[in-house]
Amino acid sequence: MEKLSYKDSGVDIAEGNALVEDLKDLVQSTFDANVLGGIGSFSGAYKIPNGYKEPVILAATDGVGTKLRLAIDWGILENVGIDLVAMCVNDLICNFATPLFFLDYYATGKLNKTKALEVIKGITKGCLEAECALIGGESAEMPGMYQKEDFDLAGFAVGIAEKERVERENSIKAGDILVALPSSGIHSNGYSLVRKIIAEHHINLESNFNGKTLIEELLTPTKIYVKTFKAIEHKIKALAHITGGGLIENIPRILPYDVDAIIEEQKIQTLPIFEWLTKYVADSDKYQTFNMGVGMVLVCDCKEANALTKICNGYILGEIKQGNKRVKFA
Known part of the structure; x- marks a missing residue:
């Protein structure tokens, strides 16, 4: 043997x-x-x-x-x-x-x-x-x-x-401001849908996309926000990582039960890769699958908002209003 x-x-x-x-x-x-x-x-x-x-x-x-x-x-x-x-x-x-x-x-x-x-x-x-x-x-x-x-x-x-x-009490209230931190791309969520789009539409991943190949763009690494957090942690009330579930599902995780997050949709700085993707994606899915160019959402007092955006290279995305722990688009 x-x-x-x-x-x-x-x-x-x-x-x-x-x-x-x-x-x-x-x-x-x-x-x-x-x-x-x-x-x-x-x-x-x-x-x-x-x-x-x-x-x-x-x-x-x-x-x-x-x-x-x-x-x-x-x-x-x-x-x-x-x-x-x-x-x-x-x-x-x-x-x-x-x-x-x-x-x-x-x-x-x-x-x-x-x-x-x-x-x-x-x-x-x-x-x-x-x-x-x-x-x-x-x-x-x-x-x-x-x-x-x-x-x-x-x-x-x-x-x-x-x-x-x-263990701090959630201090988010109506009148607070939502600040967006830009993403570097798709990050690491929604790729099952991305791959289905590629397969069903026979997309050439070696084709040019803004000076690089499409596959290189799709594999852009997820942005790490630790250094930004360290610079602003004492100026913010909360922050949400926009991963699977997109803006719609991740922002409510940081909200108290008596407010809504109102996003001004036209302010979202959408990246070219999302403009390409959303040609193939139902409107009802895009904000619940992809980050759409927003890697993190911060909440801060309205008095801190303008200074904060300069420190973190972000931009004002919307505000907090009375509601019931939901995300709404204006």
Whole structure:
């Protein structure tokens, strides 16, 4: 009877070990003074920063969604790691948490070290932009679960905030102002619909789109808003990350029950990619599927609005009025 090795089953331990060695310098480039130890242990260690009276730890997890399918099919992998970090840290700051550290999970049918390193380079780039440390991760080779070199990503971000800030009473009231922070593009939501549009209309993704190919435009990485948040966190009442569900579903998550968010539709600075997409999308879906050019929505006192837009490079989108926790367009 012939005896089998782990490699015979499709799992190459040597390739995995080589990946770990090659990514050490990348990972360590994200470390700050609070990271304890290096990489290679069973878990990452991070010291609670000084200066907090009652520190509260917050956590968020997410993936890249079916945007990853396009990236894999076209071999354009350098930005999906940025998307992964962005989707997690952008959620954290909505709870007024400063991101501290990040972990990733990379699962594939057949580990390709070169491709995995390209993805992890993007993750480290995202962590540096988000000013958080990449203190650990896992790569799993799982033949039978994933086809060939297909892979999926998951990310986990941990942040910190003052307890009183997390538990603060919602102070949003009628007369407050909605401020939009522009997105960099589609970000990482709605790609199942994007891919259906591409398939049904036989769209050439190598065609020119504003000086680049359409596939390059579609794979523009999600914008990370952490530095902006740090500059304005004491000037705002709330912020909403505009992800799946668009403006319609995400803004109500920050509203008290007695107000509505009134958006002046003509003020939305819609990006060219959305002008292209909405030719194929029902009007009823566009604000509930895509961000339409708005990556974040902030709420602030009317007295702060003009100064705030200059600090964060945003613009006034609308205002808060009496209502019942809904988004309306004017």
